[in-house]
Amino acid sequence: MNNSIPHAALRSTHRPRVAVHKFSSCDGCQLAFLNLGEPLLALAETVDILHFAEAGPIDEDAVVDIAFVEGSVATSKDAARLKQIRENSRYVITIGACATAGGIQALRNMHDSGEWIAGIYAQPEYLDLLPESRPIASIIKVDLELWGCPVNGEQVLGVTKALLTGHLPRVDHSAVCMECKRQNVVCVMVSQGKPCMGPVTQTGCGAICPKMQRDCYACYGPAVQANVSALSTYFAATGMPAREVAQRLLFINSQTEPFTSVGIHWQNKTSAAPNTNPGINPKTSLGAEQ
Amino acid sequence: MSDLRTGEIHVPILARVEGEGALDIRIRDGHIDELHLRIFEPPRLFEKLLEGRPVQDVIDSVARICGICPVAYQMSAVAAIESIFNFTPTPWVQAMRRVMYCGEWIQSHSLHVHLLAAPDFLGFNSAPAMAKQFPLEVRRGLRLQGIGNDIIRTFGGRSVHPVGVRPGGFFRAPDAAAMATLRQKIHESLNEARDLIVWVATLPIPEDDQDFTSVSLRQNGEYPITGGRIVSDRGLDIAIEEYEQHFREFQVPYSTALHALLDDQPYLVGPLARLNNNYAYLPADLRQLIEATGIRFPSRNMFHSILARAIEIYYALSESLRLTENYDARTTPYVEPVQCAGIGYGCTEAPRGILWHRYALDEQGHVLNAQIVPPTSQNQARMEEDLKTSLTRFGLDQPDDALRLHGEMVIRNYDPCISCATHFLDFRAARQ
Numbered sequence: 001m002n003n004s005i006p007h008a009a010l011r012s013t014h015r016p017r018v019a020v021h022k023f024s025s026c027d028g029c030q031l032a033f034l035n036l037g038e039p040l041l042a043l044a045e046t047v048d049i050l051h052f053a054e055a056g057p058i059d060e061d062a063v064v065d066i067a068f069v070e071g072s073v074a075t076s077k078d079a080a081r082l083k084q085i086r087e088n089s090r091y092v093i094t095i096g097a098c099a100t101a102g103g104i105q106a107l108r109n110m111h112d113s114g115e116w117i118a119g120i121y122a123q124p125e126y127l128d129l130l131p132e133s134r135p136i137a138s139i140i141k142v143d144l145e146l147w148g149c150p151v152n153g154e155q156v157l158g159v160t161k162a163l164l165t166g167h168l169p170r171v172d173h174s175a176v177c178m179e180c181k182r183q184n185v186v187c188v189m190v191s192q193g194k195p196c197m198g199p200v201t202q203t204g205c206g207a208i209c210p211k212m213q214r215d216c217y218a219c220y221g222p223a224v225q226a227n228v229s230a231l232s233t234y235f236a237a238t239g240m241p242a243r244e245v246a247q248r249l250l251f252i253n254s255q256t257e258p259f260t261s262v263g264i265h266w267q268n269k270t271s272a273a274p275n276t277n278p279g280i281n282p283k284t285s286l287g288a289e290q
Numbered sequence: 291m292s293d294l295r296t297g298e299i300h301v302p303i304l305a306r307v308e309g310e311g312a313l314d315i316r317i318r319d320g321h322i323d324e325l326h327l328r329i330f331e332p333p334r335l336f337e338k339l340l341e342g343r344p345v346q347d348v349i350d351s352v353a354r355i356c357g358i359c360p361v362a363y364q365m366s367a368v369a370a371i372e373s374i375f376n377f378t379p380t381p382w383v384q385a386m387r388r389v390m391y392c393g394e395w396i397q398s399h400s401l402h403v404h405l406l407a408a409p410d411f412l413g414f415n416s417a418p419a420m421a422k423q424f425p426l427e428v429r430r431g432l433r434l435q436g437i438g439n440d441i442i443r444t445f446g447g448r449s450v451h452p453v454g455v456r457p458g459g460f461f462r463a464p465d466a467a468a469m470a471t472l473r474q475k476i477h478e479s480l481n482e483a484r485d486l487i488v489w490v491a492t493l494p495i496p497e498d499d500q501d502f503t504s505v506s507l508r509q510n511g512e513y514p515i516t517g518g519r520i521v522s523d524r525g526l527d528i529a530i531e532e533y534e535q536h537f538r539e540f541q542v543p544y545s546t547a548l549h550a551l552l553d554d555q556p557y558l559v560g561p562l563a564r565l566n567n568n569y570a571y572l573p574a575d576l577r578q579l580i581e582a583t584g585i586r587f588p589s590r591n592m593f594h595s596i597l598a599r600a601i602e603i604y605y606a607l608s609e610s611l612r613l614t615e616n617y618d619a620r621t622t623p624y625v626e627p628v629q630c631a632g633i634g635y636g637c638t639e640a641p642r643g644i645l646w647h648r649y650a651l652d653e654q655g656h657v658l659n660a661q662i663v664p665p666t667s668q669n670q671a672r673m674e675e676d677l678k679t680s681l682t683r684f685g686l687d688q689p690d691d692a693l694r695l696h697g698e699m700v701i702r703n704y705d706p707c708i709s710c711a712t713h714f715l716d717f718r719a720a721r722q
Contacts, residue, residue: 024331024332024334025357026354026355026356026357026360027356027357027358027707028354028356028357028358028360028450028451029357030357031357031358031450032450034401034405035397035401035435035436035439035449035450037432037433037435037436038429038432040418040432041418041421041428041429041432044418044421045418049418054406055405055416055417055418056405056409056415056416056417056418056419057415057416074332074334075330075332103334103354104334104339104351104354105334105335105336105339107339108335108338108339111338113335116335116338116339117333117335119337119338120333120335120337120338121333121541121548122540122541123541123543126541126542126543126544126546127332127333127546128330128332129332129333133334149354149451150357150448150450150451152448152450205448206447206448208447208448208453209447209453211447212446212447212453212454212461212462213461213462214453214456214461214462217350217453219451244344247342247343247344247347251347251350251351252354
């Protein structure tokens with residue numbers, strides 16, 4: 001990826017223009033802006049926020065320097081909207097698991113989503129919903145993807161500041177384990193036998209789960225060079241049922257490799273040889289919790 | 291375009307609400323004969339994706355229904371799960387869950403009052419625009435929002451999709467130093483919250499009394515947050531397990547959010563309904579402060595919702611202080627429940643109103659099926675009824691822009707969280 005901005009667009013005569021677009025999501029990543037506090041007002045003084053429906057300004061078709069996109073592709077109209085956003089924006093940055101990997105709602109991609117819809121809605125024909133929830137990059141070119149469910153203020157401010165000073169930021173894709181070491185957090189897998197996803201999950205969250213004495217559940221997506229198959233084999237060797245191993249991988253970021261293929265591998269083991277006790281009895285998990 | 295008998299208004303996406311939607315109005319002979327609040331946020335099918343999942347996954351998943359009120363979802367879910375396990379959390383856990391929930395009320399209400407609602411009353415299109423003329427007020431709001439986030443973060447590691455809640459309690463108890471710092475911040479913010487109530491009471495609030503049913507929880511002589519019975523100001527008083535016998539959810543063709551009715555009538559949930567039903571349970575000093583504003587509760591004016599939120603911010607701050615007064619960090623943060631199969635219900639007061647969950651679990655503690663009724667779904671029928679009345683009173687011959695703005699203000703009184711239900715406002719009025 002080219003780390004410099006060829007055109008001095010962001011340093012040109014007009015103030016930098018920013019848009020925040022929403023697709024299928026919980027709105028939690030937009031809160032990374034709305035929860036900034038004082039820096040939000042400073043940001044509003046530095047850039048022109050032309051479209052950010054939840055915060056007030058609405059101009060869906062605004063031509064901008066930076067477009068942040070939250071949410072996944074979920075309806076028949078999303079592709080056309082995204083193509084317009086791409087055309088109108090110098091940089092497209094996805095924020096969060098939905099925009100970057102399809103989100104938790106992409107679990108439907110692995111099921112008969114028609115049957116799911118019929119299970120909730122009496123009249124599915126009223127709904128415009130694609131059978132699969134897909135990441136933004138499946139439709140348009142994305143310049144930078146910010147992982148996390150949700151992304152936090154430091155991530156979005158970091159990107160904005162970097163772009164304003166004329167370069168794409170370097171995102172740390174190393175594992176949560178690295179963050180635990182940096183913060184002197186005692187490893188919950190080594191010391192308590194918890195089935196932590198930290199070894200294969202990228203950092204950015206601040207290792208909040210291990211700090212909370214619990215195992216990471218991979219909401220920031222796969223780390224660089226994650227050896228997912230080794231970790232999952234280890235989980236199984238400690239007695240975790242195949243079904244539970246699969247569920248560890250197929251959760252918030254189910255539609256991203258290597259989580260998808262390794263997850264399906266364990267899921268197939270579940271259906272091939274149904275475990276008589278596929279539960280989450282703590283005794284079959286890594287270590288008892290008490 | 292402002293001719294009463296013919297014409298059409300088309301305004302894209304409603305601003306300052308959480309999610310996507312639109313409003314269609316058909317006016318015939320000076321009367322609204324059809325009004326549809328359309329919500330078109332694509333459904334994400336949470337109730338189905340929970341099937342087969344273990345209970346901790348339920349708590350971590352349902353948070354993702356709403357970035358603004360994840361704690362509410364986690365609390366209704368954990369209450370339902372623990373009821374299946376016949377488990378009663380320790381008094382410490384119950385108290386600290388209430389504190390964490392207060393954090394979400396403070397965060398969500400502060401965000402709504404300052405970033406979403408107040409700009410309407412003062413004629414701005416956004417909070418940053420309002421901040422130029424009202425810098426102290428906007429900054430105060432952002433600070434209060436920050437305190438709410440701090441409380442959630444103390445118990446959950448982060449304020450959006452926190453990770454601290456588990457069946458039986460919390461993964462970890464906040465340490466004494468963190469709690470001392472937090473209490474200091476809360477203590478210092480009380481005066482600001484008091485000033486906020488006074489300020490909100492002086493906003494130019496429209497007069498628009500209407501007849502409606504207020505539905506909320508009632509919780510053992512306390513202001514309701516984490517549980518209780520479902521009550522109305524018209525005599526309803528039921529256990530949460532009886533919800534389905536009185537409330538009916540159904541689909542309408544123009545909305546992805548299900549509608550709900552109480553005995554076939556629209557009803558209100560949320561801060562104003564809570565306050566209307568539970569005013570007596572507020573501390574005496576707060577009631578005095580409210581009475582000094584000259585505004586009386588119960589109120590039938592939905593525009594008083596912004597004041598109800600300011601009041602609840604103050605309440606939640608003082609309640610957090612009260613509950614953490616003798617905070618002991620050496621406590622056991624959770625007790626492991628014994629899992630079993632069964633059906634359980636959870637209902638708590640989300641910032642936007644009662645949030646009802648029902649789960650069936652198998653012997654291994656995996657979800658067999660799930661049902662979730664968010665507050666915005668429940669308010670949809672009431673919002674439509676309100677819009678019909680208030681837009682008619684406002685004057686259907688008003689210019690389109692004025693009608694649209696008034697309609698948006700009415701809708702924002704409900705602080706609809708369309709991500710739960712599902713986002714807004716494409717406004718169309720057809721005049722015939």
